[in-house]
Amino acid sequence: MFNKILIANRGEIAVRIMATCADLGIKTVAVYSAADSESLHVRRADEAVNLGDGPSSENYLNIPAIIDAALKTGAEAIHPGYGFLAENAEFARAVAAAGLVFIGPSGDAISAMGEKVTARELAVAAEVPLAPGSNGAIEGAEQVLAFGEEHGYPVLVKASHGGGGRGMRRINSADEAAEAVAAAEREAAAAFGNSEIYLERYLTNARHVEVQVFADTHGNAVYFGDRDCSVQRRHQKLIEEAPAPGLSEKMRKGMGEAAVRLARRVGYVGAGTVEFLVEGEKFYFLEMNTRIQVEHPVTELVQGLDLIAEQIRVAAGQPLSVTESGLPPRGAAIEARINAEDINGGRFVPTPGKITALKVPSQPGLRFDTGFEAGDEVLPYYDSLIGKLIAWGPDRESAINRLSRALDELDIQGVKTTAPAAKLVLEHEDFRATRFNTLWLESTVEFPDVTVEDEDEDDEGDELLARNEVEVGGRFYAIPYFTEAVPGAPVAAGAAPAEAPTNGGAGRPRTGGGRRKAKKAFDGTVKAPMQGTIVQIKVSAGQQVSAGDLLFVQEAMKMENPITAPADGTVGEILVGLGESLAAGAALTTLELEKVNA
Structure with missing residues (x-):
């Protein structure tokens, strides 16, 4: 076993890995960017190395700097977590070349399964069905x-x-x-x-079901059950559960065995997830993730395993603690991802900022994996995940009820979160009856349009009330509309009254609400709705636009967010440049509104 492990990641997953290392008596080394110097994963580690300022490419994605940090601190192995370099074959090879152990599969396995076209070819060879x-x-x-x-x-x-x-x-x-x-x-x-x-x-009525596989260097390759991850927005998961409900035992076994065949075909070692699309009694290979998954806790709870510990044991050359596939699950577990996002009107817009309060219910069968404490800041440079609230129960219904009650008691202040969206899902009759697919959340669940703003009177985004959900280029986006009459502005059909609760009335998780207040009329200035980077400029000065036309695209917290014209008019001077990073409320351009005849 290792004496010291460097964790090449941040946030929730870094803290999660540190917890298992502490259980195993292993010292940990954190790496961090200058912006992350006060983060929880830095405070929890036994040692921490500053990788410097700048974007992720200069710190969390800087392979030579991370390996140098491991060598200088005496770490024997590197755990990549998920995201960043976790599925980077070059990184895995560089770690091995430096005489260190990469806690994950080989660079060759990562390369083969990470290159999706090659992965499809391997799936065919392993007789795994493909769409x-x-x-x-x-x-x-x-x-x-x-x-x-x-x-x-x-x-x-x-x-x-x-x-x-x-x-x-x-x-x-x-x-x-x-x-x-x-x-x-x-x-x-x-x-x-x-x-x-x-x-x-594209399969229009498919569920997203994945199988947890594990292999060691002693010839063992097994699957540890399945998970359903169909409840998604913008192809990002919101709710995950294990086992996947409503599947026949024949299908479970068929998917599990197919996943193991694929792992063996590529000579896989470590933790991996094989993802499938399921329609009726047929399943189709989607992709393989060559790392630990965000949703691994639901499998841990129903299988009675610590999957991070299994990863470390396998990397140290030890055999898996469980070498039999398909062990029956113990009860059911369900997880809600709690992201710093504003769900108002179904928009799911990132809301970075300081968490002023974070109180999590404590009761049997509950778990909260997080990278934050009260007083920490959700930074705009990384993804928006605050943590995962996970509930276990002896059956699916009890697990859902336990998580639903926990969401009522969850208290996160300072930033808006996805907790109300999770509550809506759990209380929806379709979800409880397992009548859903990967399109269900965006096509069926209604998110009320309400005005619930922070106490801060000088919020630069004041004029925005809510947004209508639209589909652009195959992805769902939210278009702002305004509280006072604007000539030519779109009217919000069916907007909920101001007193409507943010979660449809099914109990109100306290997640950064605040008092309601009147909004200002559009003043002719188009502003950045959040902190982020301008990745597209779609208009030029003097151009005539109509309400809803795309003006700019801003990237924030790994999501692209369109900024559209609030009314018909003429575009003024473009005040930003491509690739420019902006604060929330920064002026992008002006819009001279068209006159409306009386």
Whole structure:
């Protein structure tokens, strides 16, 4: 076993790994950016190394700096967590070349399964069912048109070198192809350093079910049950549960055995997740994640395992503690991701800021994995996850009820969170009856439009009331509208009254609410709704635009957010540059509104 491990990550997963290391008597080393110097994972580690200022590419993604930190602190192994370098084959190889142990699969396995086109080829060789897809990467919209002509729409374009919804676009018709391909390539390049994309037939009534696999160096390869991760927005998971409800035992066994065949085919060692799309009694290979998953706690609770400990044991050359596949789950577990996002109107807009209060209910069967304490700041440079609230119960219904009550008692102040959205899902009759798919949350669940603002009177985003959800290029976005009459401004159909609760009345998690107040009329200045980087400028000075036209795209906390025209008018001077990082409320341009005849 190791004496000291460096954790090449931050936030919740870094703190989670440190907890297991402490249980095993292993010292930990944290790495951090200058912006993260006060973060919880830095405080919890036995040692911490500052990797410097700047963007993630200069610290959390800086392979030489991370390896140097491990060598200088005497760490024997590096755990990558998830995200950042966790699925980077170059990093795994560099760690091994430095004489250190990478707590994960080999660089070759990461490369094979991380390159999605190669992974599909391996799946075919391992006799794992596949949905129709392109034969390799595509080079332009023309190939989308040909694929759509053969297989029909909708079609998905996906990043070849990553996952998590980055670089993914749904194309509903031929006229969306060019813009969707360009957007997917741009986002894939920004997220993974490679713009290569490929195609898959989009299944419109599928559930997202994944299988936890594990393999060691002693010839053992097993699966530890399955999870359902179908409740998603923008291809990002909100609710996960184990075991996946409503599946036949034949299907569970079939998916598990297929996942193990794939792991053996690639010579896999360590923890991995094989993801499937499920329709009826058929399942299709989606991808394999060569790391620990965000949602691993639900598997831990129903299998009675510490999956981080298993990773460490396997990396140290020890056999798995459980070498039998398909052990029956003990009860059911369900997890809600608590992100710093404003769900108002279904928009899920990132809300970085300081957490002024964080109180979590403490009762049997509950667990909260987090990277924050009260007083910590959710930074705009990284993803928006605050933590995961997980409940166990002897059956699915009791686990859901326990998590629902816990969400009522969860108290997070200072930033808005996704807790009310999770509450809405848990209390929805479709969810309780297992009538959902990957499109269900965005197409069925209604998120009220209400005005609930912080006490701060000089909120620069004051004029925004709520947003209508629209689909642009195969992804769902939210369009702002305004509280007072603006000539030519869109009217919010069916907006909820101001007194409506933020979670549909099913108990109100206290997550950064505040008093309601009147809003200002649009003053002609188009402003950045949040802190972030301008990644597209779609208009020029003097251009005529209509209400709802796309003006800018701003990236914040790993999500692209469109900024649209609130009314018909003429664009004034463009006040920002491409790639410029802005504070919330920064002026982007002005809009001279069209006159409306009396």
